[in-house]
Amino acid sequence: MSFTSTESNSQAHIQHATLGGGCFWCIESAFKQVEGIIDAESGYAGGHLDKPTYQDICNGTSGHAEVVRLTYDTNHISFREILEILFALHDPTQLNRQGNDVGPQYRSVIFYHDDIQFAEAQQIIAEMEADQTWPAPVVTAVEPLTNYFVAEAYHRDYYERNPQQPYCAMVVGPKLAKFKQTFASRLKQPAQASA
Numbered sequence: 001m002s003f004t005s006t007e008s009n010s011q012a013h014i015q016h017a018t019l020g021g022g023c024f025w026c027i028e029s030a031f032k033q034v035e036g037i038i039d040a041e042s043g044y045a046g047g048h049l050d051k052p053t054y055q056d057i058c059n060g061t062s063g064h065a066e067v068v069r070l071t072y073d074t075n076h077i078s079f080r081e082i083l084e085i086l087f088a089l090h091d092p093t094q095l096n097r098q099g100n101d102v103g104p105q106y107r108s109v110i111f112y113h114d115d116i117q118f119a120e121a122q123q124i125i126a127e128m129e130a131d132q133t134w135p136a137p138v139v140t141a142v143e144p145l146t147n148y149f150v151a152e153a154y155h156r157d158y159y160e161r162n163p164q165q166p167y168c169a170m171v172v173g174p175k176l177a178k179f180k181q182t183f184a185s186r187l188k189q190p191a192q193a194s195a
Contacts, residue, residue: 013074014038017082018045018111018145020065021090022098026172027068029159030089030179033187036076041069042151042158045111046143054152060103067111069148079117081186083110083124088182089175092128093136099171108138111145118142 021027024042031040044052047064056062070082090098092108112118121142128138159172180187 015072015074015079016113017070017072017079017117018043018067018113018148019070019082019086020045020067020107020109020111021086021092022066022101022106022108023167023172024066024068024151024155025158025168026175027086027089028155028157029172030176031068031070031082031085032157033180034077034085034183035186035188036073036081037070038073039071041071042155043067043069043149044105044151045069045145045148046109047147050147051149054155057105058103060105062105064105064147064149065107065109066105066151067109067148069150077186079120080124083121085179085183085186086110087124087128087133087140089179091134092125092138092140093134095139108140110140110142111148112142113145118144 019027028040028042031037044057044064045067047062049056049062049064052062052064057064057066072082090108094108096102096104096107098106110121112121125138125140125142128134159168159176162168163173
């Protein structure tokens with residue numbers, strides 16, 4: 001099926017970003033609340049296995065990172081703003097880990113979809129290094145998107161469905177509370193009730 005120029009131009013402002021910053025439950029839950037984000041989907045990227053399972057990812061040998069693939073509207077949020085949120089949600093100075101989550105599947109990574117994303121990712125990392133935003137060097141990898149697979153269905157909206165699960169309660173919940181305070185002005189507004 002081919003698209004006319006009108007059809008393709010009407011969707012030109014819809015873009016994708018694929019990001020890793022530790023456990024995808026937190027990253028997905030945070031971005032779903034951000035104005036301009038149409039969808040946030042947990043998945044796996046950058047590895048060498050075809051159709052990896054969560055078990056393959058957890059053993060750390062598949063080469064994949066836990067990621068969130070965002071669909072976003074550039075009329076409401078830029079790729080740079082997305083990266084600013086990502087860097088507030090995790091510690092980009094920890095190599096192959098986030099806190100007690102250890103392994104290459106938890107690495108800090110930006111899987112770029114085009115040359116523009118590549119350049120913007122390199123620029124923000126260079127700025128953070130120059131400004132010494134972090135007390136240690138930023139180790140976030142910037143790699144082309146390869147081998148992306150959607151995570152199993154039970155990962156979707158995991159935090160929202162399991163807030164009392166111990167990991168969610170002790171790790172994800174506090175991160176999200178801090179995120180909501182920091183980015184209150186960027187959050188989607190609740191739908192107004194009909195009169």
